[in-house]
Amino acid sequence: MEREQLLERADIQSFKRNTILFRAGISGDKLYILKSGCVKVFQLAATGREMILWFCMPGDPFGLASVPQMGPRLVFAQVRSDASVYCISRANFLDFLANHPRVSGELIGLLLGRLYLLSDTLLNSSSESTEEQLLRLLVRLQHQCGRHIGKEICIDIDLTQQEIADMIGASRQTVSSLLNQMQERGILRIHRRRIYLRPSAESS
Numbered sequence: 001m002e003r004e005q006l007l008e009r010a011d012i013q014s015f016k017r018n019t020i021l022f023r024a025g026i027s028g029d030k031l032y033i034l035k036s037g038c039v040k041v042f043q044l045a046a047t048g049r050e051m052i053l054w055f056c057m058p059g060d061p062f063g064l065a066s067v068p069q070m071g072p073r074l075v076f077a078q079v080r081s082d083a084s085v086y087c088i089s090r091a092n093f094l095d096f097l098a099n100h101p102r103v104s105g106e107l108i109g110l111l112l113g114r115l116y117l118l119s120d121t122l123l124n125s126s127s128e129s130t131e132e133q134l135l136r137l138l139v140r141l142q143h144q145c146g147r148h149i150g151k152e153i154c155i156d157i158d159l160t161q162q163e164i165a166d167m168i169g170a171s172r173q174t175v176s177s178l179l180n181q182m183q184e185r186g187i188l189r190i191h192r193r194r195i196y197l198r199p200s201a202e203s204s
Contacts, residue, residue: 002100007033009096010086021063021077021085028066028073029090034058037083038157042166043075052166053118055080055157057145064111066090125169131178133168138188142197151198158193 012035015021022028024043032039039056053075056062065073067090097104117140125133138155146153165175179195182188189196 002103005100006088006093006096006103007086009092010088013085013087015079015083015085017079017082019079021079022073023076024074025072027071028063030087031061031063031066031090031093032077033061033086033088035084035086037085038080039083039085040078040080040163041075042078050166051169052163054114055144057157061107061110064107067093067107121168130168130170130174131181134164134170134175134178135182135187137164137167138195138197141195146197149196152189152196153198155195155197159195160193 010033015037021032021039034056036058039060039062040052041054041056041062042050042052045051056077062077063073065075097107121133128136141155141157141159142153145156147156148154161175161179162172164179165172168175179188179190183190187198
């Protein structure tokens with residue numbers, strides 16, 4: 001009910017693939033909720049390489065840093081596939097929160113979850129092998145956008161090997177080699193740019 005009331009305050013906009021919704025270093029006065037499609041949230045390293053933080057799937061909010069006006073945005077958001085997005089002004093959203101305090105608690109929980117995700121990724125990057133980081137990422141994506149097909153779980157997003165590499169700070173060649181090894185060991189299979197995991201992969 002509260003979600004529907006919030007979305008009534010939003011404008012729906014359509015964006016083509018590769019559109020940049022907002023950039024790091026630029027102040028923003030809107031937050032977004034993805035209606036359909038996929039949005040990539042990332043930062044740029046000093047070398048110019050993308051560091052993908054997460055993908056937003058339908059129903060996910062993003063651009064939340066504009067709510068408390070903490071300064072310029074720290075990340076980029078780019079439409080990865082044609083998308084429809086609910087766009088809500090900061091003032092409108094704050095007015096909604098004032099009358100729906102429970103949503104404020106849910107918002108804090110979401111932000112803490114993303115902070116935990118980034119902290120966990122950073123800590124594990126210094127102690128885990130690239131293969132362990134890759135498997136951890138695949139299990140996380142399995143929970144975020146996986147769907148059961150027979151005895152397998154399909155990660156229902158057509159990730160490129162470069163994007164996977166950008167999420168764990170590895171080279172595309174390393175990721176390609178590891179994925180091939182995992183296929184040979186029966187941990188996963190790849191078909192039409194979809195990764196299919198066996199349920200046992202999480203405990204491998």
